[in-house]
Amino acid sequence: MSTNEIDTSDFYAFEQLLSDGERERLHAVRDFMTAEVAPIVNSHWEAATFPHEIVPGMRRLAIAGLPYRGFGCGGTTFLLDGMIAMELARTDPSIATFNGVHGGLAMGSIYLCGSDEQRERFLPAMARYDKIGAFGLTEPDVGSGASRGLTTTAERDGDTWILNGQKKWIGNATFGDLTIIWAKDVADDQVKGFVVANSSPGFTAEKQQHKIALRIVQNALITLDNVRVDEADRLQGANSFADTAEVLRVTRAGVAWMALGCARGAYENALRYAVTREQFGRPIGSFQLVQDLLVRMQGNITASWGMVARLSQLQDQGLAEDRHSSLAKAFCTVRMRETVGWARELMGGNGILLEHNVGRFVADAEAIYSYEGTREMNTLIVGRSLTGRNAFV
DSSP, rough: OOOOGGGGGTTGEEEEEEOOOHHHHHHHHHHHIIIHHHHHHHHHHHHOOOOOGHHHHHHHHTTTTTOOOSSOOOOOOOOHHHHHHHHHHHHHHHHHHIIIIIIIIIIIHHHHHHHHHHHHHHHHHHHTTSSEEEEEOOTTTTTTTTHHOOOOOEEETTTEEEEEEEEEEEEETTTEEEEEEEEETTTTTTTTEEEEEESTTEEEEOOOOSSSSSSSOOOOEEEEEEEEEEGGGBBOOOOOOOHHHHHHHHEEEHHHHHHHHHHHHHHHHHHHHHHOOOETTGGGGGSHHHHHHHHHHHHHHHHHHHHHHHHHHHHHHTOOOOOHHHHHHEEEEHHHHHHHHHHHHHGGEEEEGGGGHHHHHHHHHHHHHHHSSSSHHHHHHHHHHHHOOOOOO
């Protein structure tokens, strides 16, 4: 490939890190998002509805649980999985979040913490999107403090467990089939994981209203009122919060990729606007201050891409640690926030109109900035690795 053939939205040609077959899969996702999601995404975002009509297309793409091996999963690289997460977010961060919750958090919990029997029972159907999963960790009064402060309880009663409590901000839970519920065992005070059918008696999921970000994602307030779960549905490898954290370490890298996709989507819409919008008799892209904003955005995107690409390579080599995912999530979401802000600034008042897309990225960036660990919490994880001293409360 010559320099002239490089897409300027992939300024350093990071896609060349993929094999030819992997690039074909990435471009298939791009074509799907362009043809089937982009035309309907603004109307669904405005109405706060989920476009269920796109699920068959995602099933054909087979992109749920891509890096997991066996059990109907793709067995591909984390690098391809990350680029696909970016590609989804490049068109719409809500769709990327839907897939990240289902294929990353829910499937990842079963893959990393379940028994082989549980993997075989749940993962093939989830990989086909026949069963949609959610991930229930955060609570109404417990977010960053989940490692110590979970109030949802699990009490063993013979061959079943009784779950009580509430979970908040649980994506996919209003229409999904199963939710991974993390609860504290009253017997040993340790966090354990359970695969809970959303149809279980005592399980209710109430859609959260009035969001200003990721409006397509159907977040739920879950109430668990004496919900009974068989011992067979307790994740056999989830015996403490350290096991929960292992899932988050893997998926947090995916959120950094989504942040990059959100930034890239805003930038590309701003660039198209800059070369077509005219003021004073010429396109605004010919003005120095507008070019300065575009270059700042491209710098953020390229720097973030380099970081997450290397992070995914470390994952593929089995070398990635908490500190690596946390640095990427903290850094890339800050750069994302800057980038979408500059894209909105470039468009002036038009930047807040849905028809120009950038306003949606600006709003959605606020959710990506906070979920899967705030900047502050991820900073403390990295800070601990640098100093050897724990600054957590």
